[in-house]
Amino acid sequence: MTDTAPAAPAVTEPARETAPVTGPENAPGTAPEPGTARKAVSIAGKLAQFSELWAQRTVATVNDYEVKVAKVHGEFVWHRHDDTDEFFLVVSGRLTIQLRDGDVVLGPGEMYVVPKGVEHCPLAEEETAILLLEPAGTSNTGSAGGPRTKAPVAL
Numbered sequence: 001m002t003d004t005a006p007a008a009p010a011v012t013e014p015a016r017e018t019a020p021v022t023g024p025e026n027a028p029g030t031a032p033e034p035g036t037a038r039k040a041v042s043i044a045g046k047l048a049q050f051s052e053l054w055a056q057r058t059v060a061t062v063n064d065y066e067v068k069v070a071k072v073h074g075e076f077v078w079h080r081h082d083d084t085d086e087f088f089l090v091v092s093g094r095l096t097i098q099l100r101d102g103d104v105v106l107g108p109g110e111m112y113v114v115p116k117g118v119e120h121c122p123l124a125e126e127e128t129a130i131l132l133l134e135p136a137g138t139s140n141t142g143s144a145g146g147p148r149t150k151a152p153v154a155l
Contacts, residue, residue, distance in 0.1 A: 043069060043091055046155050047129050056132065056140055056152040068132045068152050078121040079144035084135050086114040086142075093128025097121075 046059045046069055053073050060067040072095065088097060089111040097104040097112055098121040104112045114120045122130075141149040 043129075043131065047071065047091065049155055053127075054140070054148060055150055057155045058152045059155055061136065062133070064136055065133055066136050066138075066152060068134070069155075070130050070132065071127060072122060072124045072130060073127045074124065076122045077141055077144045077146065077148055078119055079142035080117055080119045081114075081134075081138060081142040082117055084138055085116050086120075086138075087133040088112050088114070088122070089131040089133075091129040091131055093124060093126050095128050095130060096123040096125075098123055 041059055043059070046057065050057060051071065053071050054076060056068040056070045058066045058068050069091070078098075088095065088106065090106040090108050092108050095106045097106070097114060099114075100119055106112055139145070139149055140152075
């Protein structure tokens with residue numbers, strides 16, 4: 001994509017109560033009683049809790065999927081996920097999803113789904129914050145393995 005919208009100004013909102021959510025602090029099987037409210041999850045707040053690059057942090061679960069955030073900079077490894085698609089949403093910065101047949105460039109608020117089995121390599125020329133949605137237990141390096149393989153940490 002060549003057209004990009006200007007970055008949205010940072011907005012600080014007070015915590016508000018929402019319907020119950022499932023997340024690391026509210027793991028499956030420990031959901032609050034009906035009618036008990038939880039606070040909204042602040043993606044910016046979760047991203048502020050760590051600085052390690054290419055280290056995914058789980059911020060919630062949706063059924064058998066994990067909602068993860070990560071900070072990335074530089075090039076990752078070429079890999080594929082044979083059994084699942086991979087969802088990328090850019091929170092801030094710019095991310096290039098390198099594919100063997102061309103690149104997809106994402107800016108803030110833009111998303112792309114890498115189809116299962118498609119080899120790809122994320123690249124960020126500046127520090128970039130991303131949100132991912134993948135089945136629980138999906139390896140960050142997919143088929144490649146190696147020293148950059150890390151299990152997500154719950155925030």
